[in-house]
Amino acid sequence: xxxxxxxxxxxxxxxxxxxxxxxxxxxxxxxxxxxxxxxxxxxxxxxxxxxxxxxxxxxxxxxxxxxxxxxxxxxxxxxxxxxxxxxxxxxxxxxxxxxxxxxxxxxxxxxxxxxxxxxxxxxxxxxxxxxxxxxxxxxxxxxxxxxxxxxxxxxxxxxxxxxxxxxxxxxxxxxxxxxxxxxxxxxxxxxxxxxxxxxxxxxxxxxxxxxxxxxxxxxxxxxxxxxxxxxxxxxxxxxxxxxxxxxxxxxxxxxxxxxxxxxxxxxxxxxxxxxxxxxxxxxxxxxxxxxxxxxxxxxxxxxxxxxxxxxxxxxxxxxxxxxxxxxxxxxxxxxxxxxxxxxxxxxxxxxxxxxxxxxxxxxxxxxxxxxxxxxxxxxxxxxxxxxxxxxxxxxxxxxxxxxxxxxxxxxxxxxxxxxxxxxxxxxxxxxxxxxxxxxxxxxxxxxxxxxxxxxxxxxxxxxxxxxxxxxxxxxxxx
Numbered sequence: 001x002x003x004x005x006x007x008x009x010x011x012x013x014x015x016x017x018x019x020x021x022x023x024x025x026x027x028x029x030x031x032x033x034x035x036x037x038x039x040x041x042x043x044x045x046x047x048x049x050x051x052x053x054x055x056x057x058x059x060x061x062x063x064x065x066x067x068x069x070x071x072x073x074x075x076x077x078x079x080x081x082x083x084x085x086x087x088x089x090x091x092x093x094x095x096x097x098x099x100x101x102x103x104x105x106x107x108x109x110x111x112x113x114x115x116x117x118x119x120x121x122x123x124x125x126x127x128x129x130x131x132x133x134x135x136x137x138x139x140x141x142x143x144x145x146x147x148x149x150x151x152x153x154x155x156x157x158x159x160x161x162x163x164x165x166x167x168x169x170x171x172x173x174x175x176x177x178x179x180x181x182x183x184x185x186x187x188x189x190x191x192x193x194x195x196x197x198x199x200x201x202x203x204x205x206x207x208x209x210x211x212x213x214x215x216x217x218x219x220x221x222x223x224x225x226x227x228x229x230x231x232x233x234x235x236x237x238x239x240x241x242x243x244x245x246x247x248x249x250x251x252x253x254x255x256x257x258x259x260x261x262x263x264x265x266x267x268x269x270x271x272x273x274x275x276x277x278x279x280x281x282x283x284x285x286x287x288x289x290x291x292x293x294x295x296x297x298x299x300x301x302x303x304x305x306x307x308x309x310x311x312x313x314x315x316x317x318x319x320x321x322x323x324x325x326x327x328x329x330x331x332x333x334x335x336x337x338x339x340x341x342x343x344x345x346x347x348x349x350x351x352x353x354x355x356x357x358x359x360x361x362x363x364x365x366x367x368x369x370x371x372x373x374x375x376x377x378x379x380x381x382x383x384x385x386x387x388x389x390x391x392x393x394x395x396x397x398x399x400x401x402x403x404x405x406x407x408x409x410x411x412x413x414x415x416x417x418x419x420x421x422x423x424x425x426x427x428x429x430x431x432x433x434x435x436x437x438x439x440x441x442x443x444x445x446x447x448x449x450x451x452x453x454x455x456x457x458x459x460x461x462x463x464x465x466x467x468x469x470x471x472x473x474x475x476x477x478x
Contacts, residue, residue, distance in 0.1 A: 002312065002474070004299075009026060010089065017471065019349065029261060032281050033129070033130070034215075034216075034217075035215065035270055036129060036130075036131070036217035036344055036345075037273060037274055037317070037320075037343060037344065038108070038210075038217055038218050038220075038264075038269060038272055038273035038274070039091075039122075039126075039131075039217075039218070039219045039220070039273070039274050039276075039340060039344075040219075040222065040224045040260060040273060040274070040275045040276070041092075041122075041220070041221050041222065041223075041276045041336070042221045042224070042256070042257055042260070042275070042276065042277045042278075043089075043092065043137075043221070043222065043223040043224070043278060043279065043280060044223075044224050044226065044227060044253060044277075044278070044279040044280070045163075045223070045224060045225060045226060045227060045228040045229050045279065045280055046227050046228045046229075046279070046280070046281060046282070046283055046284050046291070046292065046301060047250070047253075047279035047283070047292055047297065047311075047312065048279075048282050048283035048291070048292030048293045048294045048300065048307075048312075049282060049293070049294050049295050049296075049297050049306075049307065049310055049311065049312050050292070050293040050294060050295025050296075050297075050312070050459060051227070051250055051293060051312060051314040052065050052066075052250075052312060052314070053065060053066040053104055053294040054066050054069040054074055054314075055074075055295065056139070056293075056295045057293075058239075058243070058252065058293075059241060059242040059243030059244075059247050060241040060243050060247035060248075060250055061249050061251070061254075062250060062251070062254040062433050063254065063258075064252075064254045064257045064258035064261060065254050065256070065257055065277060066202070066340070067232040067261070068220065068257065068261070068275065068277060068314045068316045069314045069316075069324075070323065070324055071316050071318060071323045071324070072275075072314060072315050072316030072317065072321045072325070073314070073315050073316075073321050073322070073325045073326065073327055073361075073364065074313075074314055074325070074326050074327070075313040075314070075315070075326075075327050075331060075361075076326060076327070076328045077310065077327075077328050077329060077330045077331070077428075078278065078311055078313035078332065078333075079309045079310055079311065079330065079331070079332040079333070079375060080092075080278070080279065080281050080311050080332070080333050081098060081307050081309075081332055081333055081334050082098050082281065082378065082379075083282065083301055083302050083303055083304060083308030083309050083379060084106050084280075084281055084302060085106050085140050085162075085163060085228075085279045085280055085281065085427065086098070086103055086105065086106045086107050086140050086141065086211055086333070087099075087104050087105065087106075087378075088105055088113060088280035088281055088333065089139070089140050089141055089223070089280060090141060091101040091332070091333050092280075092336060092337075093115070093119075093121040093122060093141065093152075093337075094115070094119045094121060094336070094337065094349075094353065095122075095334050095335075095336070095337030095349070095353035095354065095355035096119070096334065096352075096353050096354050096355070097331060097334065097354050097376065097378065097460060098378070099378055099381055099461065099469075099472060100352075100354060100460055100471065100472060100473060101115070101116065101119055101459040101475065102116075102472055102473060102474055102475040103115065103412050103475055104272070104381050105381045106140075106163075107140070107142065107164075107379055108162055108166050108177070108276075108350055109143065109162065109166055109177060109178055110464065111142065111143070112144075112474065112475060112477060112478040113142065113475045113477055113478075114141050114142015114143070114144060114145055114146070114147030114476045115141040115142055115152060115246075115475070115478040116473065116474060116475055117151070117152075117471070117476060118351070119266065119349070119351065119473075120153075120257075120349040120351070121152045121153050121337075122219065122221070122336065122337050122340060123135075123149070123152060123153030123154050123219055123221070124152060124153035125153075125154050125337060125339070125341055125346045125347070125348070125349065126153070126217075126219050126338070126344065126346055126413070128347070129344060129346055130216065130217065131216075131218060131219050132152045132155055132209075132212075132216055132217070132218040132219070133153055133155050133156075133218070133219045133220075133221075134154060134155055134156040134157070134205070134206075134209045134218075134219075134220055134221070135149040135154045135156070135157045135158075135159065135221040135222075135223070135362065136156075136157070136158050136159055136201075136202040136205040136206050136209070136220075136221075136222055136223075137159045137202045137221075137222055137223035137224050137225060138159055138160050138161075138162070138163065138223045138224070138225045138228075138390070139157070139159060139160070139161050139162070139223070140161070140162045140163065140223075140411075141321060142161075142476060143161035143162060143181075143332055144478055145186050146189070146476060146478075147476055148161065148183070148186055149221075150185060150186060152208075153256070156185070156205075156209065156290075157183065157184070157185060157186075157304070158182075158183070158184050158201070158202070159182070159183065159202065159223070159225070160180065160181070160182060160183070160198075160204050160225055161181060161183055163225075163228055164180065164195060164198070164225045164228055164229075164230065164232075165228065165229055165230055167179065167180035167192060168180075168192070169192075169230070171411060171413065172231075172271040172413070174295070179191035179192050180192050183190075183419070187361070195230065195232035196223070196232045196233060196234050196235075198224075198225050198226065198433065199224060199225075199226055199233070199234065199236060199249075199252050199253065200236075200252075201233050202222060202224060202256070203222075203255075203256040203259050203260075206222050206256075206259075206260060207259055207260070209235055209264050210260070210261065210263050210264065210269075211267065212269075213369065214267045214269055217344075220260075222256075222260070223280075224253060224256070226249045226252070226253060227246060227249045227250060227253065227286050227292060228284070228468055229284060229291075229350075229373060229413075230288050231245045231246060231249050231290050231411065232249075233245065233248040233249050233252050234252060237249075237251045237252040237255065239349075244289055244290065245289075245290065245463055246289065246290055246292060248294075256458055257275075257277060259337075260275065261275070263419075264473075270318055271317075271318045271319050273317065274316070274317040274320070274321075274340075274343070275315070275316045275317070276314075276315050276317065277312075277313065277314045277315075277337065278311045278312070278313040278314075278333065278357070279311045280310065280311075281301045281302075281308055281311075282294050282297070282299075282300040282301045282303075282307045282308045282309065282311070283300045283301055283307070284300065284301045284302075284304075284413075285299070285300040285301070285402055285407050286402065286407050286408060286413035286415070286416055287407050287408055287411065287412075287413045288406055288407025288408040288409050288412050288413070288414065289305055289407070289408075289409050289410070290408070290409075290410070291407055294306075294307030296432050296433050297432065297433060297434075298433050298434045298435070299399065299401060301395055301398065302379075302399075303379070303399045303400060304378070304379050304384040304385045304394075304397075304399070304402055304426070305379035305399070305434055306392075306432070306434060309367070309377065311333075315362055317362075320363060321354070321362055321363060321364070322363070322364040325364050327361050327362070327364075329361050329368065329369055329370040330370045330375055330387060330389075330405050331358045331370060331372075332355070332372075333355075334353070334354050334355030335355040335356055335357070335358040335371075336355065337349075337353065337355055337416075338353065338355045338356055338357050339355075339357050339358050339359050339362065341357075342357045342359050343359060349361050351473070353473070356371035356372060357371065358370075358371065364411060368391075372459070374386050374387060374388040374449070374452045374456075375387045375388075375451070375473040376428075376452075376453075376456050378460075381460075381461055381462070381463040382397065382461060382462060382463045382464045383395060383424075383453060383456060383457060383460075383464065383465075384397045384399075384461040384464075386449045386452055386453050386456075387428070388448070388449055388452065389447050389450060390427055390428050390429040391425060391426070391427065391428070391442075392425070392426045392428055392434065393423070393425050393426075393439075393445075393449040393450070393453070394421050394422075394423065394424045394425075394426070394434075394447060395423060395453060395464070396420075396421065396422045396423055397420070397421060397464065398418055398419065398420050399418075399420075399421065400416035400418065400419070400434050401415070401416060401417055401418075401419040401421050402414070402416060402417070403417045403419065423439060424437040424439060425437060425439035425442055425445060425446055425449075426438065456472060457469065459471050460472060
């Protein structure tokens with residue numbers, strides 16, 4: 001697909017190529033109450049569970065993220081709702097399982113689907129309260145104008161509409177992808193941009209947005225393109241890590257977080273701002289030295305083992321979240337929207353969502369427990385596992401694995417093998433790596449989790465059982 005065909009398909013207009021700058025005019029929000037908190041979500045791409053210092057990173061330092069944890073709460077059992085990009089972001093933005101909003105798989109430049117206008121994003125929930133809103137980074141919920149951020153509650157957008165490897169320099173399938181568009185608002189301002197500058201550009205935009213809106217409540221969504229392959233880093237951090245390029249990239253992400261935190265401090269709004277750091281899924285292990293680490297967790301991106309979905313997550317709000325706390329209760333990205341609604345007084349979406357208020361967990365309320373009876377692991381429309389408390393039951397399914405082999409080098413992946421797992425129960429408190437099946441010793445737990453799985457199949461379906469469920473909603477379509 002050439003540029004002209006891409007533009008025709010996407011319905012976007014090309015602007016004169018220029019170095020990306022800040023939009024001079026933004027749609028402004030209405031007057032908001034000064035007592036509303038500011039909200040910042042930093043959402044990384046393919047960052048592994050053990051890629052942050054306080055979660056076990058090796059070969060490089062993440063001092064700003066470590067400080068966030070020291071001054072806030074570290075979640076050890078926090079999940080993305082899917083092991084890949086699009087569904088993960090759909091869940092974060094809507095508070096729903098991606099299967100409910102029918103975005104269960106990764107979409108790319110040829111897709112004619114995206115987030116439905118009937119769904120409400122976090123930004124849309126906040127707009128009636130007068131929040132200023134912006135998204136700088138990777139969107140990946142549809143690249144056509146009707147799917148882009150400014151049609152879904154955001155006042156400003158700058159970034160890539162999908163993954164940064166979906167371009168003609170893809171290491172395995174370059175012929176599948178058109179030139180990669182960089183979008184400002186709804187205009188393509190450049191093709192195949194200098195990816196060494198992406199993290200810096202996103203961060204600079206974020207800082208300017210905070211400065212412009214320091215006197216009114218704001219919501220900043222900063223979904224970094226990194227550390228998704230192909231890896232790129234600016235000269236500020238090139239060659240700085242003992243772990244190579246991946247470590248350099250993580251150090252620059254940490255720098256970005258530091259820029260946000262220092263800006264909040266400088267402007268005197270630090271204590272009015274909740275900052276959340278997480279990632280969309282686990283590491284892309286087939287890329288080897290260009291991939292992160294899941295640490296003690298099993299497998300990685302693209303699988304429903306915890307290595308694919310359990311994320312290094314930190315939340316900070318001085319004076320509201322107790323410093324240096326750790327939460328080991330299960331929670332997920334779907335819980336962010338309803339929690340934000342709770343702390344801001346916003347109305348929840350009229351449509352059913354799956355997330356729940358986790359402010360008691362975030363604020364360190366004594367004895368607080370997860371509000372969820374269970375968390376369900378889907379891959380596509382297939383239900384593959386269920387977690388309830390410390391127990392995780394895998395339903396029989398296949399999965400991709402390196403089977404103990406090393407991944408690729410220099411940005412080129414190796415091929416996965418296909419693994420299989422039968423019905424298997426794991427005690428995640430004793431066996432974080434999901435290695436020892438204890439189903440034979442706990443038939444009552446297996447029976448209970450199977451019953452929960454059956455209930456979920458009735459709700460959202462299970463392609464492995466040829467069930468569609470009763471409560472899926474259609475995606476947006478062109």
